[in-house]
Amino acid sequence: MSSKPLILLSLVAMLGCQDQQREAYVEAESNQPGIIHPTTVLPERVVDVPKKVFYGQIEGAEDTQLAALKSGRVEKLWVRAGQFVTRGTVLMELYDPEANAVLEQAKAERSRANAAYKNTRAEFERTEALVKRNLQTQSQLDKLSRDLDMAYQQVNKVQAELNAARNQLAELTISAPFDGVVSDLLVRQKEYAKAGQTVLNFQAADALHARFAIPEEIALTMAEQQKVEVFVPALAQTVQGQVVERALPLGSRSPFFFLKVQLETPEPGWMGLNAQLQIPVSDQPLYRLPGGVLHYDEASQPYVVLQSTPEQRQHVQVVTGRANHILVSSIEPLDSPALVFAHSRLSQSHTLDKE
Numbered sequence: 001m002s003s004k005p006l007i008l009l010s011l012v013a014m015l016g017c018q019d020q021q022r023e024a025y026v027e028a029e030s031n032q033p034g035i036i037h038p039t040t041v042l043p044e045r046v047v048d049v050p051k052k053v054f055y056g057q058i059e060g061a062e063d064t065q066l067a068a069l070k071s072g073r074v075e076k077l078w079v080r081a082g083q084f085v086t087r088g089t090v091l092m093e094l095y096d097p098e099a100n101a102v103l104e105q106a107k108a109e110r111s112r113a114n115a116a117y118k119n120t121r122a123e124f125e126r127t128e129a130l131v132k133r134n135l136q137t138q139s140q141l142d143k144l145s146r147d148l149d150m151a152y153q154q155v156n157k158v159q160a161e162l163n164a165a166r167n168q169l170a171e172l173t174i175s176a177p178f179d180g181v182v183s184d185l186l187v188r189q190k191e192y193a194k195a196g197q198t199v200l201n202f203q204a205a206d207a208l209h210a211r212f213a214i215p216e217e218i219a220l221t222m223a224e225q226q227k228v229e230v231f232v233p234a235l236a237q238t239v240q241g242q243v244v245e246r247a248l249p250l251g252s253r254s255p256f257f258f259l260k261v262q263l264e265t266p267e268p269g270w271m272g273l274n275a276q277l278q279i280p281v282s283d284q285p286l287y288r289l290p291g292g293v294l295h296y297d298e299a300s301q302p303y304v305v306l307q308s309t310p311e312q313r314q315h316v317q318v319v320t321g322r323a324n325h326i327l328v329s330s331i332e333p334l335d336s337p338a339l340v341f342a343h344s345r346l347s348q349s350h351t352l353d354k355e
Helices: 003-030 096-133 139-168
Strands: 039-041 050-058 062-067 072-079 090-095 173-175 182-186 198-204 208-215 226-231 235-247 255-261 274-280 286-289 301-304 311-315 317-321 326-329 339-340
Touching: 050 182, 050 198, 050 255, 062 286, 096 208, 096 326, 208 235, 226 255
Parallel strands: none
Antiparallel strands: 039 339, 050 208, 050 274, 062 198, 072 090, 090 173, 182 198, 208 255, 226 235, 226 274, 235 255, 286 326, 301 311, 301 339, 317 326
């Protein structure tokens, strides 16, 4: 057997051993823990703070319920819901047959009383002239004087009854107590309304507020007299206002609160328009950062690591999150670059100054 094949076999075996050693070395090197090389990013201060938007409607600050003083059928309805009217404008007229009959009877009584007084006065004047000529006795004149006084008193009595009948009839007419808007009609023409029944809601136009329904967690952060912004889409205008009332609807189990905002520059034509309450998502400074800067401590509180000597941990509050960035708020300014790590855990080579 030749020695050349033996030499070739030996070389092949040696090369195979070297390849196995090289693969083992590469595998062992890949199992070594990687070294984290963090980069930094400067937190971007958010100037245009995002806002939460809630929807409502502009109403009169004073809401009055107008009721029928007397029972009657709706004879005439002069307004519609949403209509602006001035003080004294007749809104609705009711009809009561009895009240009209009393008025007509009072008018007839006044006519009779006036006629009786006129006849008695004429008789008194004629008798007075005859007495002066000694053609009638003084006693007859005295009797006519008493009759004339009684006739005059009767005229006054029936006039008072006529005024009362007119007042009763006037109670069937409902007028605007002040400048404002008819917010809601509760009866329709030809319907019957009882005395004391609310027939329409009326809102004053001298002051306006916007009413909103907002979640409980936001309502509890709002304080009375707090300044807010209200946007009116129909006018493309933002107006200033202040919170005047924050209440949970009576008997409601809803998590929403009613919030009333008094508008500082009211215009009567705004009544009934839709409004938007715009509340900043945070009253603290906001910063935009990539998601890789955020970490959580043992108490699940978020924080970022600021580049300093030594590196400093600063807690933040996550406001909103996006696919490529997050918005955080911080009591203290984030002026230093924040460290961005490739992994969620810090290497042991980084020491943090825990505050």
